[in-house]
Amino acid sequence: MFLGTYTPKLDAKGRLTLPAKFREELAEGLMVTKGQDHSLAVYPRGEFAARARKAAAVSRTNPKARAFIRNLAASADEQTPDGQGRITLSPVHREYANLSKECVVIGSVDFLEIWDAESWAAYQEETEAEYSAADADDILGDLL
Numbered sequence: 001m002f003l004g005t006y007t008p009k010l011d012a013k014g015r016l017t018l019p020a021k022f023r024e025e026l027a028e029g030l031m032v033t034k035g036q037d038h039s040l041a042v043y044p045r046g047e048f049a050a051r052a053r054k055a056a057a058v059s060r061t062n063p064k065a066r067a068f069i070r071n072l073a074a075s076a077d078e079q080t081p082d083g084q085g086r087i088t089l090s091p092v093h094r095e096y097a098n099l100s101k102e103c104v105v106i107g108s109v110d111f112l113e114i115w116d117a118e119s120w121a122a123y124q125e126e127t128e129a130e131y132s133a134a135d136a137d138d139i140l141g142d143l144l
Contacts, residue, residue: 002107007117009101014094015086018042019105022112023085032093034075035113037123040089040097042105042112048076089114 006019018026031048035041043051055072058065075096079087089099102117115123 001109002112004107006105008103010099010103014089018085029080032077032079034071034096038097040093040114047110
């Protein structure tokens with residue numbers, strides 16, 4: 001499982017060092033794609049393949065499904081971390097997520113998210129009240 005919050009820096013060549021505790025699981029390769037809320041999503045290859053197949057099984061007559069599948073597939077970038085655990089984020093991905101030098105990598109259970117540090121702080125501030133107020137009657141169902 002991918003858990004925790006980490007603050008690696010993006011270097012001048014667009015490389016980001018993955019948190020050490022996740023490198024073994026991602027060593028065989030990973031997929032970087034657009035995430036939600038202008039973040040990037042980093043999936044182990046197998047997890048990405050499973051999600052992509054599931055998405056592709058949805059009827060493409062649904063415009064929302066088509067848009068999701070197109071964005072997921074078109075923005076996917078296959079990467080293999082180098083010997084120091086770094087991946088190179090494409091200029092398109094860096095622009096989409098507004099990434100500067102200061103980044104935040106968060107665990108999202110079965111994948112990682114990469115955020116611009118300021119955007120992550122703003123997102124946390126914006127959603128803290130909702131998180132604190134969540135209860136079993138909310139959309140979270142029996143999670144709580």
